[in-house]
Amino acid sequence: MLQKDMLARLIEDYLEKSELFLVDITISRDNDVEITIDSFGSVTIDHCTDISRIIEAGVNRDEEDFSLTVGSAGLSQPLKVLKQFKKFTGSEVEIILKKGNKFKAVIVSSSEEGIEVEYEKSIAVEGRKKREKVITREFYDYPLLKSVKPIINFR
Numbered sequence: 001m002l003q004k005d006m007l008a009r010l011i012e013d014y015l016e017k018s019e020l021f022l023v024d025i026t027i028s029r030d031n032d033v034e035i036t037i038d039s040f041g042s043v044t045i046d047h048c049t050d051i052s053r054i055i056e057a058g059v060n061r062d063e064e065d066f067s068l069t070v071g072s073a074g075l076s077q078p079l080k081v082l083k084q085f086k087k088f089t090g091s092e093v094e095i096i097l098k099k100g101n102k103f104k105a106v107i108v109s110s111s112e113e114g115i116e117v118e119y120e121k122s123i124a125v126e127g128r129k130k131r132e133k134v135i136t137r138e139f140y141d142y143p144l145l146k147s148v149k150p151i152i153n154f155r
Helices: 003-016 045-058 082-087
Strands: 020-027 031-040 067-072 092-097 102-110 115-123 132-141 145-152
Touching: 003 020, 003 031, 003 045, 020 115, 031 045, 067 115, 082 102, 115 145
Parallel strands: 031 067
Antiparallel strands: 020 031, 092 102, 092 145, 102 115, 115 132
């Protein structure tokens, strides 16, 4: 059976040299391997092909029968690793908390523990009928987050 850490070791030098980073490796029961990569710049088809060739050369097909898919992290996929959160610092994201709250915010910073975000919140002001909008900054530990997805803005 293929192991994630073995596959990650095979490609780590290439990823570092190419200024890419690993987002995820999934291996199904049927040995369908899916490797997801990202970059602070862009991920090209050549990057995906090179990684595929490295894996093919590093795994003995006589011992392991597998299918391999290598792709870049899509904008519609949730952010998974710290480097992705850093990549999207200053960008608007959609956050869904594990307790069910859903809102849009801008990532201000990210660390090993979680992310700091800024968002607009409506609060009731005593003596006024209309709610007032204020900018709120909060820190969320990763275990509190169910999903964080970039918002595609064509403005």
